[in-house]
Amino acid sequence: MSLPEKIDPTGRYFINEALDITDPALLQSISSPRDYLVASLTDLVAACPPTLPWSGSFAKGQLYCGIFAGPTSVAFLFLWLSKLYPDILIEGKSPSDYCTEYLNLGQDKYGPEETQRSGCSLNHEYMCYNAVKACHTKDLSYVHKFIGNLDKLTLRPTFIEVLFGKAGLLSLMRTIRYWVPESKDFLDPEIDKTIEYCLSYDPWTFGLHANNQSRYIGAGHGDISIISNIVMSNPDYAPKVQGRLEIILNLQTKEGSWLSREDGGSDLVQWCHGAPGIIWCLIPIRRYFPELHEKIDEAVSKARRVIWEKGLLTKEQCLCHGITGNAFALAEPQRSHFLQYATPEAVRAGLADGILEKSSDNCGVWWSEAGRAWGWMMLEYEKTGLGDSLVDIGYPGATNP
Ligand SMILES: [Zn+2]
Numbered sequence: 001m002s003l004p005e006k007i008d009p010t011g012r013y014f015i016n017e018a019l020d021i022t023d024p025a026l027l028q029s030i031s032s033p034r035d036y037l038v039a040s041l042t043d044l045v046a047a048c049p050p051t052l053p054w055s056g057s058f059a060k061g062q063l064y065c066g067i068f069a070g071p072t073s074v075a076f077l078f079l080w081l082s083k084l085y086p087d088i089l090i091e092g093k094s095p096s097d098y099c100t101e102y103l104n105l106g107q108d109k110y111g112p113e114e115t116q117r118s119g120c121s122l123n124h125e126y127m128c129y130n131a132v133k134a135c136h137t138k139d140l141s142y143v144h145k146f147i148g149n150l151d152k153l154t155l156r157p158t159f160i161e162v163l164f165g166k167a168g169l170l171s172l173m174r175t176i177r178y179w180v181p182e183s184k185d186f187l188d189p190e191i192d193k194t195i196e197y198c199l200s201y202d203p204w205t206f207g208l209h210a211n212n213q214s215r216y217i218g219a220g221h222g223d224i225s226i227i228s229n230i231v232m233s234n235p236d237y238a239p240k241v242q243g244r245l246e247i248i249l250n251l252q253t254k255e256g257s258w259l260s261r262e263d264g265g266s267d268l269v270q271w272c273h274g275a276p277g278i279i280w281c282l283i284p285i286r287r288y289f290p291e292l293h294e295k296i297d298e299a300v301s302k303a304r305r306v307i308w309e310k311g312l313l314t315k316e317q318c319l320c321h322g323i324t325g326n327a328f329a330l331a332e333p334q335r336s337h338f339l340q341y342a343t344p345e346a347v348r349a350g351l352a353d354g355i356l357e358k359s360s361d362n363c364g365v366w367w368s369e370a371g372r373a374w375g376w377m378m379l380e381y382e383k384t385g386l387g388d389s390l391v392d393i394g395y396p397g398a399t400n401p
Contacts, residue, residue: 001028001340003350007314014312024333028340033383037376039344041090044370048363050101058361064110066128067397068163069364075102075132076396077370081377099136112149119164120153121172122397131172135179143176143183150190160198161206162225162398170194170229175400191233198226199240215262217248219277224248225398228281231288238288249299256302269310270321275303276329283390284399308334316359317342319371319395328378328390339379342372365396
């Protein structure tokens, strides 16, 4: 399916040709996501094979960035595939084989210290490598390496958000606990300590420079994913963040979106900033806020109207700011309708004729092919009736169970 022809004058999104269609039978549906999953994985291992020199294009392949970008990011996708679809073979190798290989590409050169640009969590290679390695091997020595480094991550004490800050550490600890259940006794006290640390800051701000801090609210750097990580890691803390959650819900615009910052900012429709990320974060924590059910449901349905209208982005399809991530903020059949524009053919054609803005990454799970494969994995999970993929799988590194 080729991309829609008309682009909005802002250049940000394709005009959704199905905007006013209400009969689900008239929307495109995807019958075999698994074929797209296999095609996407085949493209992935061809563009960035598990060999050195590393051919990832983010930072010219010179810098590994944990789950955000680099081989550990790709390994994280294969880790999940090794659980959900262990029998899929790509070029004769299983997801578990690939997970092993992508974790063996010189990650040991990355030390435990926090650097000016590493942050302490999802972008920190050492922390992510040890987390994913622990999950894949079930070897507790990696859990202990991870835990042993927690108190040393002190360079950026004000980083609370998910990509560089403490909320990302909560996510990594939750992931280890999920995959290696016997680590629970070691991790739970660290999780509570980290939650208390997050709660000691108010308001949460983010900015790479100390004198340029913003009050972001979206999933990429803002309050919503801090809240969801606190609650998903220990639901007992839900009452302590309910007030903050209500503030976010009240910031929804009349149209149904959220601006990037509490005091204004950009009106973006993507996972990192705006309504799609907020939906991704709200759905897994909804059950912990019984008093807010009505408010959350209203916010989600209002937000979905904006995403349906403005969410077919002209950026290369990805989870963080693209059609794949936006699709999962919608319900079916709109979700599948969006995803038909994120197939390997649609990506190739859109990049070849220059209507898509090419990503600066060519493989990772947030910005590129591994993220598109992640989406096909989620759709396959849904279509085979296994459950709600936003709750059971989630956004890589940010809202996994
Ligand atoms: Zn983004």
